[in-house]
Amino acid sequence: ETGVTQTPRHLVMGMTNKKSLKCEQHLGHNAMYWYKQSAKKPLELMFVYNFKEQTENNSVPSRFSPECPNSSHLFLHLHTLQPEDSALYLCASSLSWGADNEQFFGPGTRLTVL
Amino acid sequence: KQEVTQIPAALSVPEGENLVLNCSFTDSAIYNLQWFRQDPGKGLTSLLLIQSSQREQTSGRLNASLDKSSGRSTLYIAASQPGDSATYLCAVKAGANSKLTFGKGITLSVRP
Numbered sequence: 583e584t585g586v587t588q589t590p591r592h593l594v595m596g597m598t599n600k601k602s603l604k605c606e607q608h609l610g611h612n613a614m615y616w617y618k619q620s621a622k623k624p625l626e627l628m629f630v631y632n633f634k635e636q637t638e639n640n641s642v643p644s645r646f647s648p649e650c651p652n653s654s655h656l657f658l659h660l661h662t663l664q665p666e667d668s669a670l671y672l673c674a675s676s677l678s679w680g681a682d683n684e685q686f687f688g689p690g691t692r693l694t695v696l
Numbered sequence: 697k698q699e700v701t702q703i704p705a706a707l708s709v710p711e712g713e714n715l716v717l718n719c720s721f722t723d724s725a726i727y728n729l730q731w732f733r734q735d736p737g738k739g740l741t742s743l744l745l746i747q748s749s750q751r752e753q754t755s756g757r758l759n760a761s762l763d764k765s766s767g768r769s770t771l772y773i774a775a776s777q778p779g780d781s782a783t784y785l786c787a788v789k790a791g792a793n794s795k796l797t798f799g800k801g802i803t804l805s806v807r808p
Contacts, residue, residue: 638795
């Protein structure tokens, strides 16, 4: 595997379920990001981890819980979601947070909350 | 609060046409501006990055320009091809350690 991978690619869940999204990067980067892409809205940054430390939380509801056990892996734990949380969730990584470090994106997880 | 606008939301052109995609932003105090491409069902790919001190960047058939004072950037695609069909997103960064603020994107369709 190369680049940034995300699993699962598609997920359908009920509002009472608990699920997790996984992201893995094979680029030797130290920063990882979660973005949300909703229909008809701009891409929104949710969380940033730099060297495993959370550096950004963009006022995300607590029903989204990120975890970064090491620089290569990033998780997004989901619980008691709402239908409006249905969106494409994109993971990205970069050499480190800030400056001109280019972000490399994964293919995304298409989440549908029923 | 920075806002990035891309109009129109969708564009359809015949193959071979030269085209310009527009991006405008409300706060001219930016660190850099990037253009991305997103194919259906896939993540984003960075196309060009323009620093605030630069006026343009070129890569192959793509040329991006930046006019900070007017809050505008354009992405010029020369001799468009069906393979250029995708959504093109513009994003600005306020500072070195700031997040990217994205536009909603322009979905381009190049007809054979």
